[in-house]
Amino acid sequence: MLTSITEEHRMLQDMVAKFVARELMPLEPAVLAREASGGKYGLTEEEEAPLLAKCKELGLWGLDVPEAMGGADLPAVARMLVEEEVSRTIAPFEFPPDSPNLHMLMAVASSWQREAYLTPYAEGRMKSAIAISEPGAGGDPAGMLTRAMRDGEDWVLNGRKIWVSRVPYCDFIIVMARTGEGKREEGMTAFIVERGTPGFTIEREIPMIGGRRTYELVFEDCRLPARQVLGELGRGYAPMQLRLNIRRLQVGARCVGIARRALDMMTEQVKQRVTFGVKLADRQAIQWWIADAAIRIHACRLMVHAAAETLDAGGDVRNEASMIKVFGTEMAQEVVDQAMQSFGAMGMTKELPLQLFAQQVRLMRIYEGPTEVHRMAIARRVLRG
Secondary structure, X not given: OXXXXXXXXXXXXXXXXXXXXXXXXXHHHHHHHHHHXXXXXXXXHHHHXXXXXXXXXXXXXXXXXXXXXXXXXXXXXXXXXXXXXXXXOOOOOOOOOOHHHHHHHHHHOOHHHHHHHHHHHHOOOOOEEEEOOOOOOOOOHHHXXXXXXXXXXXXXXXXXXXXXXXXXXXXXXXXXXXXXXXXXXOOEEEEEEXXXXXXXXXXXXXXXXHXXXXXXXXXXXXXXXXXXXXOOXXXXXXXXXXXXXXXXXXXXXXXHHHHHHHHHHHHHHHHHOEEOOEEHHHOHHHHHHHHHHHHHHHHHHHHHHHHHHHHHOOOOOHHHHHHHHHHHHHHHHHHHHHHHHHOHHHHHOOOOOHHHHHHHHHHHOOOOOOHHHHHHXXXXXXXXX
C-alpha cells in the first residue's frame, strides 16, 4: 500500500507546503477582508501574477502534463499530495492547468484538438471549463436534455447548462450533449465550444456559498464544425467519467488539507482557551474531537492515495471515488465545525478562514455528484456482489 509515493514526491510535497506557508497564507487577511465586505472571493491580478511567476520558477507548473508537452508527468499519487497542501489555505490558488479537464483532453483529443486546445491549455495559455449539469436534471445523466443535431458537416447545439464554474475567463468549454437515443451514458457526446461562438450565451451568474460563483449557459442553434466533437460520437460518457473520478479524488485530498488546517487551528486554540478554570485541551470531550479528527484525516488520506495508485495503474476507481467523495466531505465538515465550536463566538466571525472552509465543504457535498447519489451507487455495487 502506497509504495508508489517516492522520496521525490515527498520533496515535492514539502516544496508545496513551503509555497503555501510563504506565498499564500500571507494573502489570507486580504482575501477574507474583501469577501467579508461584499467583494468577490478570489485573488486580484496583482496578487496572482507573482504567484504564477513563482510557480514557473519552482517548477510547479504542468505537474501532470506529459514531458513531451513541457510538463513533469507526475502520477495521480503525487498530484494528490499537492492538492492536500494547497487546500490548507483559504487563498484560492491552483497550480495550472486544472487536472480533470487536462486528462479528459489527453484521453480523447484528436491531433487537431491537441494542437488547438490541449497544448496551449497544458502550457497555461488557455483556460477551460466543463458543462454537464442541467436545470432539473441534478446528478442523473438520464435527465440531460441538451442535444446536438447533425446539419451537413456541422453540429447544431441546443440546450441549457447550469452550475458551470470559471466561465467568464475560459477560452473554451467542454459541453456534454445527447447525439443519440440512450437513456444514460448511451448517446452522450462531448463538444468543444469556444468563447464567443454564436449561439452560446452566459445567461446569468449565480453566487454560491463559500464565495464561489457558477453560471447558467444557453446554447441556441449554436453551430459547431465536426472537428469540435471531442472523442467518439455517442461515447462521451467514459472520458467524462475519467474526468469526474479525478476530480472526486481531488475533493478527497482537498478535504484532508482543509481538515488538517482546521485541526491545527483547533489544537492551538484549545491549548490556550480556558473556560470555568479549565483549559479546553484538558476536557475529555475536546480530546475526543482531536483524536477522532486525527483518525479520520489519516483514513481519508489513505483512501485517496490508494485510489490514486489504482488510477495510475489503469484500474477502475469509480467505487473508491464515490466512497472518498462521501467520507471526505462529511469528515471535513465535522472537523471544521468542531474547530469553529472550539473558538466560540470568534469561530463565527468572518475574520477567520473557518467559516469559508465550512461553506466550501458544504458545497462539496453537492458538486461532482451529491452525497446521496454516491451512496446509492456504492450500495448498488455492493448488492450486485
